[in-house]
Amino acid sequence: ALEDLVKRVQPRLITIGGSLNLFPHPVREIRQIADTVGAKVLFDAAHQCGMIAGRQWPNPLQEGAHLMTMSTYKSLGGSAGGLIVSNEPDVAKKLEAIAFPGLTANFDVAKSAALAITMLDWQVFGQAYAATMVDTAQALAVALDAEGAPVFTTSSGFTSSHQFALQAETYGGGQHAAKKLRNANILSCGIGLPVAPVAADMNGLRFGTPEIVRRGMLPADMQQLASLVIRALQAEDAATIAAETARFRCRFQGLAFIRQASE
Numbered sequence: 001a002l003e004d005l006v007k008r009v010q011p012r013l014i015t016i017g018g019s020l021n022l023f024p025h026p027v028r029e030i031r032q033i034a035d036t037v038g039a040k041v042l043f044d045a046a047h048q049c050g051m052i053a054g055r056q057w058p059n060p061l062q063e064g065a066h067l068m069t070m071s072t073y074k075s076l077g078g079s080a081g082g083l084i085v086s087n088e089p090d091v092a093k094k095l096e097a098i099a100f101p102g103l104t105a106n107f108d109v110a111k112s113a114a115l116a117i118t119m120l121d122w123q124v125f126g127q128a129y130a131a132t133m134v135d136t137a138q139a140l141a142v143a144l145d146a147e148g149a150p151v152f153t154t155s156s157g158f159t160s161s162h163q164f165a166l167q168a169e170t171y172g173g174g175q176h177a178a179k180k181l182r183n184a185n186i187l188s189c190g191i192g193l194p195v196a197p198v199a200a201d202m203n204g205l206r207f208g209t210p211e212i213v214r215r216g217m218l219p220a221d222m223q224q225l226a227s228l229v230i231r232a233l234q235a236e237d238a239a240t241i242a243a244e245t246a247r248f249r250c251r252f253q254g255l256a257f258i259r260q261a262s263e
Helices: 002-009 027-035 049-053 089-103 109-146 174-183 210-214 219-233 238-249
Strands: 013-016 040-044 067-071 082-085 163-167 189-191 204-208
Touching: 002 027, 013 027, 027 040, 049 067, 049 109, 109 163, 109 204, 109 210, 109 219, 174 189, 174 204, 174 219, 174 238, 219 238
Parallel strands: 013 040, 040 067
Antiparallel strands: 067 082, 163 204, 189 204
């Protein structure tokens, strides 16, 4: 289907990306199709940047993408911002020429300093942090499935990343379900899934593990969290669950996978 579309449209740029990334994309195959019309391939790694840096997700640049954009927070855990990177000198020179001065007039030095500290942490703990995000996401998905939640699944399973989703029709839609969870001190968000639609709402509910892992939660803690999620979605008293969620959260007061001051 993509090959036929590319032949018909003759694009100059093909972008790969999504808001929910459960398994790696076929970057090599897409690059081969792009080459037939001379198109560049851009990989949007907004959500997977930490997975790529932690070697839990294939590096799109090594698989043929000409350039990659990413957020510096989300799974990377740095200050809010973004990066554009490329292994190709001609592409990098063109980007540099239009980025400053041009599309941007200045930048926040404080953010840059904070990002530098994050990158130093990643040199030491990045692979372990990324692997724990994946393990924890898989553990929470399995625990929710065991509780009877309709975890979105594929032929490859629930997920191989830090994200997964529930089918939200049972709960009145993804955004509706997310509001229930927010009232119980649990953050999630609605997301679109390739399943039956939900009227006036999204049909999926997305979860991610970067923040809870950064706070020290591990796969072993996911059964208790899954129980809180299920109870909140089943419309149990939100105030009661919110208090229990707060007590659960209070067990995790530190920050994991960072260098200490003495380091």
